Amino acid sequence: xxxxxxxxxxxxxxxxxxxxxxxxxxxxxxxxxxxxxxxxxxxxxxxxxxxxxxxxxxxxxxxxxxxxxxxxxxxxxxxxxxxxxxxxxxxxxxxxxxxxxxxxxxxxxxxxxxxxxxxxxxxxxxxxxxxxxxxxxxxxxxxxxxxxxxxxxxxxxxxxxxxxxxxxxxxxxxxxxxxxxxxxxxxxxxxxxxxxxxxxxxxxxxxxxxxxxxxxxxxxxxxxxxxxxxxxxxxxxxxxxxxxxxxxxxxxxxxxxxxxxxxxx
Amino acid sequence: xxxxxxxxxxxxxxxxxxxxxxxxxxxxxxxxxxxxxxxxxxxxxxxxxxxxxxxxxxxxxxxxxxx
Numbered sequence: 639x640x641x642x643x644x645x646x647x648x649x650x651x652x653x654x655x656x657x658x659x660x661x662x663x664x665x666x667x668x669x670x671x672x673x674x675x676x677x678x679x680x681x682x683x684x685x686x687x688x689x690x691x692x693x694x695x696x697x698x699x700x701x702x703x704x705x706x707x708x709x710x711x712x713x714x715x716x717x718x719x720x721x722x723x724x725x726x727x728x729x730x731x732x733x734x735x736x737x738x739x740x741x742x743x744x745x746x747x748x749x750x751x752x753x754x755x756x757x758x759x760x761x762x763x764x765x766x767x768x769x770x771x772x773x774x775x776x777x778x779x780x781x782x783x784x785x786x787x788x789x790x791x792x793x794x795x796x797x798x799x800x801x802x803x804x805x806x807x808x809x810x811x812x813x814x815x816x817x818x819x820x821x822x823x824x825x826x827x828x829x830x831x832x833x834x835x836x837x838x839x840x841x842x843x844x845x846x847x848x849x850x851x852x853x854x855x856x857x858x859x860x861x862x863x864x865x866x867x868x869x870x871x872x873x874x875x876x877x878x879x880x881x882x883x884x885x886x887x888x889x890x891x892x893x894x895x896x897x898x899x900x901x902x903x
Numbered sequence: 904x905x906x907x908x909x910x911x912x913x914x915x916x917x918x919x920x921x922x923x924x925x926x927x928x929x930x931x932x933x934x935x936x937x938x939x940x941x942x943x944x945x946x947x948x949x950x951x952x953x954x955x956x957x958x959x960x961x962x963x964x965x966x967x968x969x970x
Contacts, residue, residue: 714966
């Protein structure tokens with residue numbers, strides 16, 4: 639399998655190629671300036687946004703997120719964050735498609751409870767089915783359950799995005815073996831979405847063979863989000879190269895790096 | 904005047920108001936937003952000819968920061 643992959647191969651999602659394998663969110667930043675600078679530093683080409691009620695009576699000159707993160711420059715990936723039912727998630731995606739002039743790539747997430755923000759798998763499956771029938775290209779946030787990941791792929795999701803750890807937890811890739819199992823069977827891109835805390839977590843996800851990593855809090859909640867965005871860009875590239883290079887096998891005992899022959903002793 | 908529900912709150916508009924009338928009064932012209940009336944999307948091209956009725960549930964949404 640490794641031999642078939644070329645180092646320069648881009649990430650392909652729903653037929654579109656991307657050079658960057660880091661996808662980033664736009665939440666939790668101090669202001670839109672910081673959002674813009676962090677996203678530029680991350681090198682991301684796919685950027686997630688949330689869909690919310692317009693604040694009626696707000697200052698009409700207040701800048702809009704999409705003025706800063708322009709849909710002409712970035713692939714905007716509207717999410718269904720905050721939705722706890724398939725119905726709400728589908729409704730949100732339809733609003734997003736109207737908002738973005740027919741753009742039909744969405745990040746589906748249907749959450750189960752507020753404490754864990756764990757995906758509600760049955761509602762996720764139901765929403766995915768409706769959205770795919772309705773012509774959406776669905777990148778789906780799910781648990782790290784290999785059977786559920788496969789089912790979502792079989793349904794026609796364009797990417798499956800298991801969590802590394804709960805959203806915003808920064809706990810890293812808690813179950814790399816499950817991610818490996820998901821990757822073994824996958825024919826669509828598998829991206830780790832949620833749980834990354836620092837650069838090494840992103841590298842681990844990529845070393846496992848993930849096609850990309852999606853994160854928000856790890857960058858936005860860093861002391862210096864712009865520097866962390868750069869670190870994440872490098873970490874994802876690093877992990878991808880290491881995956882393509884193919885790591886050495888692990889051995890229990892030492893193996894000398896210098897030749898034994900020609901020793902003066 | 905008729906009363907509609909706009910983003911979860913009571914809101915008064917003229918009896919003959921279209922969605923375009925509403926968006927103009929909200930200073931939304933030229934901005935990126937989407938509108939749903941009674942859970943149906945009303946596409947931008949129809950805003951001028953879609954007239955509001957008393958009790959309509961109107962949602963106006965936009966993109967904001969999120970993961």
